[in-house]
Amino acid sequence: MSFEEGPIVLFDGVCNLCAGAVRFIIPRDRRGRFRFAALQSEAGRRILAGIGVEAPEPGETPRSLVLVANGRAYLRSAAALRIAARLDRGWRLASVFLVVPGPLRDLVYRFVARNRYRWFGRETACDLPRAEEGWRFLDAAREVR
Numbered sequence: 001m002s003f004e005e006g007p008i009v010l011f012d013g014v015c016n017l018c019a020g021a022v023r024f025i026i027p028r029d030r031r032g033r034f035r036f037a038a039l040q041s042e043a044g045r046r047i048l049a050g051i052g053v054e055a056p057e058p059g060e061t062p063r064s065l066v067l068v069a070n071g072r073a074y075l076r077s078a079a080a081l082r083i084a085a086r087l088d089r090g091w092r093l094a095s096v097f098l099v100v101p102g103p104l105r106d107l108v109y110r111f112v113a114r115n116r117y118r119w120f121g122r123e124t125a126c127d128l129p130r131a132e133e134g135w136r137f138l139d140a141a142r143e144v145r
Contacts, residue, residue: 006033006034006035007034007035007068007069007083007086008034008035008036008037008047008067008068008069008138009022009025009035009036009037009065009066009067009079009083010036010037010038010039010047010048010063010065010066010067010068011036011037011038011065011066012038012039012040012063012064012065012116013038013039013040013041013044014038014040014122014124015064015116015117015120015122016116016120016123017064017112017116017119017120018064018065018116019123020120021080022036025083025087026133026136028087028088028089028091029086029087029088030088031088032136033086034083034136035136035137036137036138037137037138037139038139039063039066041138041139042139043139044139047068047138048066048073051068051071051072051073052073053066053073053075063075063076064076064113064116065079065083066079067079067082067083069082076102076105076106076109076110076113077097077102077105077106077108077109078098078102078105080109081094081097081098082095082098085098
């Protein structure tokens, strides 16, 4: 897996909030820089292993969001804010929150992440992307369990 193909967003493929985040990113990334893979997918596990981040065990709740860019992994709020910084229009302004210390930002992030299934629900399998967006997903042909 080559990381020169652009930043990669790894997301919890069964989380409705995470899938919603992907659906939010796509139209605001009109240049198509971001690629996507579910954390539970073969591609997601391979990418995590390639950057030295431990993948969740089967049945374990995965991290909700990981950004892989420039050979580095960004987790939690750092991932979300760095993604926003690369989106079109005013979303770049969200990067100003990177000056807030990570542990403080992550308190809020972890609270939402811990409750995301209860508040937003979960699916039994990852949604497959629409045909015109399929090229952006690294493991679109595989169903995530």
